[in-house]
Amino acid sequence: MIETPYLLFLGDAPDQLAAKVAQGIRDWRPDNAIGQFRMEGCKADVGLPDMDLNAARDAGAKTLVIGVANRGGVISAAWKKVLVQALEEGFDLASGLHNLLRDEEDLAAVARATGRRLHDVRVPDVTYPIANGVRRSGKRCLAVGTDCSVGKMYTSLAVDREMKARGLKSTFRATGQTGILITGNGVPLDAVIADFMAGSIEWLTPDNDADHWDHIEGQGSLFHVSYSGVTMALIHGGQPDALILSHEPTRTHMRGLPDYDLPSLEALRDAALPLARIANPACQVVGVSINTAAMGEDAALSYLAEVEKCMGLPTVDPFRQGAARLADALEAL
Amino acid sequence: MIETPYLLFLGDAPDQLAAKVAQGIRDWRPDNAIGQFRMEGCKADVGLPDMDLNAARDAGAKTLVIGVANRGGVISAAWKKVLVQALEEGFDLASGLHNLLRDEEDLAAVARATGRRLHDVRVPDVTYPIANGVRRSGKRCLAVGTDCSVGKMYTSLAVDREMKARGLKSTFRATGQTGILITGNGVPLDAVIADFMAGSIEWLTPDNDADHWDHIEGQGSLFHVSYSGVTMALIHGGQPDALILSHEPTRTHMRGLPDYDLPSLEALRDAALPLARIANPACQVVGVSINTAAMGEDAALSYLAEVEKCMGLPTVDPFRQGAARLADALEAL
Numbered sequence: 001m002i003e004t005p006y007l008l009f010l011g012d013a014p015d016q017l018a019a020k021v022a023q024g025i026r027d028w029r030p031d032n033a034i035g036q037f038r039m040e041g042c043k044a045d046v047g048l049p050d051m052d053l054n055a056a057r058d059a060g061a062k063t064l065v066i067g068v069a070n071r072g073g074v075i076s077a078a079w080k081k082v083l084v085q086a087l088e089e090g091f092d093l094a095s096g097l098h099n100l101l102r103d104e105e106d107l108a109a110v111a112r113a114t115g116r117r118l119h120d121v122r123v124p125d126v127t128y129p130i131a132n133g134v135r136r137s138g139k140r141c142l143a144v145g146t147d148c149s150v151g152k153m154y155t156s157l158a159v160d161r162e163m164k165a166r167g168l169k170s171t172f173r174a175t176g177q178t179g180i181l182i183t184g185n186g187v188p189l190d191a192v193i194a195d196f197m198a199g200s201i202e203w204l205t206p207d208n209d210a211d212h213w214d215h216i217e218g219q220g221s222l223f224h225v226s227y228s229g230v231t232m233a234l235i236h237g238g239q240p241d242a243l244i245l246s247h248e249p250t251r252t253h254m255r256g257l258p259d260y261d262l263p264s265l266e267a268l269r270d271a272a273l274p275l276a277r278i279a280n281p282a283c284q285v286v287g288v289s290i291n292t293a294a295m296g297e298d299a300a301l302s303y304l305a306e307v308e309k310c311m312g313l314p315t316v317d318p319f320r321q322g323a324a325r326l327a328d329a330l331e332a333l
Numbered sequence: 334m335i336e337t338p339y340l341l342f343l344g345d346a347p348d349q350l351a352a353k354v355a356q357g358i359r360d361w362r363p364d365n366a367i368g369q370f371r372m373e374g375c376k377a378d379v380g381l382p383d384m385d386l387n388a389a390r391d392a393g394a395k396t397l398v399i400g401v402a403n404r405g406g407v408i409s410a411a412w413k414k415v416l417v418q419a420l421e422e423g424f425d426l427a428s429g430l431h432n433l434l435r436d437e438e439d440l441a442a443v444a445r446a447t448g449r450r451l452h453d454v455r456v457p458d459v460t461y462p463i464a465n466g467v468r469r470s471g472k473r474c475l476a477v478g479t480d481c482s483v484g485k486m487y488t489s490l491a492v493d494r495e496m497k498a499r500g501l502k503s504t505f506r507a508t509g510q511t512g513i514l515i516t517g518n519g520v521p522l523d524a525v526i527a528d529f530m531a532g533s534i535e536w537l538t539p540d541n542d543a544d545h546w547d548h549i550e551g552q553g554s555l556f557h558v559s560y561s562g563v564t565m566a567l568i569h570g571g572q573p574d575a576l577i578l579s580h581e582p583t584r585t586h587m588r589g590l591p592d593y594d595l596p597s598l599e600a601l602r603d604a605a606l607p608l609a610r611i612a613n614p615a616c617q618v619v620g621v622s623i624n625t626a627a628m629g630e631d632a633a634l635s636y637l638a639e640v641e642k643c644m645g646l647p648t649v650d651p652f653r654q655g656a657a658r659l660a661d662a663l664e665a666l
Contacts, residue, residue, distance in 0.1 A: 132590070133449045133559065134592070149405030190528040191526055191527065192526070193523075194432065194530050194562065195559075223611055225569035227528065228566070228568075228608075231565075232561045236558035263611075275555070278558060280593040302579070
């Protein structure tokens with residue numbers, strides 16, 4: 001569990017896209033972040049007050065979260081100076097970078113000396129159980145995609161927000177580094193040992209009130225040969241009551257696999273639903289979420305209408321249209 | 334690397350299935366094991382002479398192999414006593430358990446003091462790549478099961494032995510601790526980090542002669558919610574040309590999951606084949622392997638004939654009948 005509130009470190013981000021982790025926190029858990037720390041030359045701005053370490057600490061910030069991708073996979077000397085100072089002034093650090101904070105000898109030494117914590121959210125810090133398949137109380141929804149990176153996390157966060165706004169019991173359950181930094185906890189599923197993958201998802205989504213919904217962040221795709229095992233573990237460990245199919249219509253091949261075509265939404269449904277029903281025979285596909293970011297308004301609306309007709313399911317782009325119809329479908333289940 | 338011959342440690346195995354590591358060594362490398370060590374309450378018997386440590390040492394045994402698997406892989410205090418004594422009496426230890434011999438402080442200390450070796454065959458000693466899905470030359474066969482522990486490894490070892498006997502190019506590719514203890518190498522797949530599972534299987538079964546067959550040891554089952562992600566990674570990382578369906582007809586529920594029924598062989602075929610064709614569109618189901626160990630001869634033969642008729646595929650128990658018809662089917666592909 002990462003202590004909140006955060007100060008978001010944007011560093012020397014070369015553009016807004018480089019700060020997408022910080023932007024995600026700002027968009028989805030604004031109460032978790034009280035300010036942003038920008039170094040000279042920073043080209044990103046997530047719309048929070050600019051604060052130095054002292055001001056943020058006085059305002060109550062507990063953790064400096066690295067909300068920016070580092071260039072070349074190296075934590076630069078310029079970043080280091082800020083990170084060391086933050087530890088010395090009482091902040092914990094949290095990061096989803098590939099190169100770990102704990103592997104930086106200077107950061108590790110200062111953290112030890114100051115008693116502060118280094119959260120590398122790509123690394124599991126829990127001993128997960130082997131899945132036992134026992135049915136759990138409460139409801140669970142999982143987004144499954146035709147490919148990686150088609151908007152599954154966004155979809156789950158949007159449905160969670162909509163259900164909360166309706167006064168319903170709802171929790172977003174993070175399974176990747178961005179989601180974990182947004183919510184402050186979760187399972188870094190792609191770094192879990194194979195035998196414990198499904199068990200980690202059972203652990204993440206325990207028994208709950210009968211009318212509570214967990215929205216489980218999806219990973220990979222059953223059709224992506226590099227990561228399909230991770231997706232499978234989510235389907236069986238999550239034992240979802242509801243699946244939302246996710247798709248990005250302009251993708252020309254599977255992400256990183258130029259020789260692999262994307263499946264149709266029908267093929268995704270026909271693969272995912274029977275597998276999900278092994279763990280939860282009542283599972284239903286309740287809707288379709290399309291990422292139309294690369295399409296104009298008319299083309300997007302026309303595409304959504306066409307998919308809705310073919311699939312016979314509520315079909316929305318939650319970014320353009322909100323997630324109300326997906327939440328309706330879950331409420332109706 | 335592991336000194337032979339072995340004394341096989343069966344511990345307090347609760348049933349015969351729990352000793353499948355020892356049974357596999359006994360079946361496939363009988364010359365390597367001179368005896369079995371059973372504690373009070375042991376319910377397994379692999380048909381070797383019962384020996385205590387002194388007798389086994391006098392008979393020439395070099396390594397005590399932990400031939401029994403516990404769910405979760407815990408080394409109990411009762412086991413410890415035997416293992417410490419074995420080190421003190423001059424045995425090396427070899428284990429495929431999740432919790433490592435080397436992580437047990439007392440075992441590590443005694444091993445250091447006595448100069449004995451601790452072999453943890455479950456620990457990956459390779460940095461595996463992320464799968465790239467590129468098609469590889471050579472042929473690959475994977476056994477997939479209706480459940481865990483239904484005879485997949487046995488089937489692959491039997492087909493490999495049959496093809497070698499015919500002078501064909503054939504390699505058994507181990508993916509679990511038993512196979513690794515038998516062959517001396519392989520990928521301990523259930524201990525691999527999630528993101529690298531499929532890549533480890535690509536690494537294990539590289540480009541080969543066009544007429545060479547890899548027989549990839551299966552793991553888990555698409556229908557076993559604890560381990561289905563591991564099975565999925567084998568199907569996509571292995572990109573098999575051929576699948577063999579494996580089943581144990583007397584199983585009353587999925588192993589360790591009392592609320593889960595086994596699927597039919599038709600359901601297994603219909604789940605596995607479309608998923609396999611994502612990575613290899615030419616993949617075929619070539620045969621069925623039934624473990625009839627718990628059935629009488631007449632009942633077994635009658636059951637095999639019935640399945641063969643229903644499935645329209647060569648159906649054998651390779652233990653009773655040999656794997657010739659499965660090898661025929663692969664040769665005909």
